[in-house]
Amino acid sequence: MTSKNYSNFRATMAIAKASLRSTMRSPSAVVFTLAFPLIFIVVFANVGGAGVSVDVAVAKNSDTTNAVYQALKKNPMIRLVKGLSNEDITKNLAKGSLDASIELKPQQPMKPIGLTVQYSKASTKGEILKSTLNNIFYKIQSSVYEKINSFSGMKIPDVIDLKETTITGRKHLYIDFILPGQLGFSLLSTGVFGTAFVFLNLRQNLVIKRFFATPVKGYSIIGGEMLARIIFGLAGALIIILTGHYLFGFTLIHGFVTVLNMLVLSIIGLLIFMGFGFTVSGIAKNESSIPPLANIITLPQFLLSGTFFSTSAFPAWLRSLSDVLPLTHLNNAMRKVAFEGAGLGDVTHQLLILLLWGIAAYAVAIKIFKWE
Template identity: 70%
Template sequence: MKKYSNTKATLAIAKASFRAILRSPSAVVFTLAFPLIFIVVFANIGGGGVSVDVGVAKGCDTSGRFYQQLKSRKLVNLITDQSTEDMNKNLAKGQIDAILDLKPLVPMQPLEVSVQYSKASGKGEILKSILNNMFYYVQSAELAKIQAYSPLKIPEAVHLKETTVSGRAYKYIDFILPGQLGFSILSSGVFGTAFVFLSLRLTLVIKRFFATPVKRYSIVLGEALARMCFSLLGALFIILVGHYLFGFTLIHGVVTVLNMLVLSAFGLIIFMGFGFIISGIAKNEGTVPPLSNIITMPQFLLSGTFFSVTAFPKWLQYVSNALPLTHLNNAMRLVAFEGAGLGDVTHQLLILLIWLVIVYAVAVKTFKWE
């Protein structure tokens, strides 16, 4: 008699489950359609309202009138909480538009102003216009002091030193696509897993499996393999569409794509754990969406999926930085645009690993077979 193979059983379950996923409209919508729609919309409208992000150099005179006037301009967002190294890196990437340095005002001397613009940013001209407008009023004030009829030479009120730093442009698609990829993986892992295993339990399919030689791990592993294959194919599709249609940056080409897929797989394993928890505590299919939304909605909104976490108040940033999707999105962006390898995102991977342990410890306690 031929020996029964659980490996073949696992692959058969995976194949059947993969076909079922392809036939599921909700799986296609959440994994592919929604992320692509958001990518198309955000890639074409950019990051929303116009503002100029200006880094404030260390040692800059922030007590003077000129700085306070610049701070009051609605179009100018002054950044003071970054190190010099981080500001220089972000300037080269175009993540900030300029770095400003004001020297303390010396009596009878012009105000010393240094501005570094980013070639990778398209907003330098906006800041130049704002500064020139402010300089005009400063110079006019000096002119008023001297009087129009005075034979004295009008002193220079502001001495401006401008430089431009070249770098690779950081497009909005470089921010939005990793977030939408995380959106896709989170949706697939949580909603897909929860609905599938709850349905298998309620329809007594799992109970029928117990009448066969199929091992329990084969059921879980088969379903997980199917979900993994579908999600990674979806991730690859999203990356390629973003790259070829919208110019999404893949700094090391195929190597970057492979690293992003590895991160996607790791994230999916964690989010499937949430799905196992929900399938265990849900009483019926009607309770799956609200339970799933409790897990997914905070991460969709607070994990840098649509806009930067730095836009939130400080207290809310602490919440954002505790969520697993935040660290998955950050790792994706570092790999795609910065060219980081998996060894360079160990901080993000460590936090994701902690989440993995916590989630599956809870899943073991809550998951039900019958």
């Protein structure tokens, strides 16, 4: 058969099939893509997000000088969120991204503190705030009692005028937060570590050089390996999503359509993360140099991109860093699609950031990638 009649499409499929078979036999690939994420899902789903702070929005024009606000501010379990409009507060309460909101009326002499609390039915942490407020009220009431105790027969005035309401919404389980993060963990591991190790091995073992002695084109080699990574990554993503849904109640708001949207996001994430993998394989001199190089890319994202815990608890400067990372935007897009019912057209901001990262990653990879 001459090179003119040679089918590079068939070559690409053959390379993809061989690479996929090799990947499935690799213990490290299976561990990072599937085993670790599933273990983390089981652990975090059962601990229920212990230690996560209660996010409480503070309505605009609230009195931040009174005793209730100051006590909440000092409580390490309560994270006060300021600057949101009433519309945004209601919207976030309905979807469970806020646990509650408070509105404190300006305090007037000899009158109780006016406090309106809205709880989110979608959150499981409203009781924590309710218990905290009861303790604060008791301390304030006791303080007032001590001041007027010497005046026998005097009626103790109410110190709090409390109004409570609940904003309805779907119950937000911790699995709805943790699973998209673990899916991102899986995709980033597959894209970076899998790609870097495979292409370095192919180059060192002169497999690519032998390919060039055949009619196989360079794009067939890369295309076949990328296709194998995508198939393997998608299989892992599907297992993670279905395991989370059927065993732990992970929310798929539109069912099958939501699964498809999450798989499309998985493909996009994989393609971009493979760009980092190509970059690492181009820099690495040998196999032992891949883990430290890959960890420079992956470890900050695992820790700072909302993979294991919410970035809302970070200080402002660290949140700014988190908002730059590509995995942050993939995780956020996954959560919007799964729990909020967003379509791909509703996460264009996240997709744009991912696209910019992809362009940068492949620009660097093309410049430093080596065939031999």
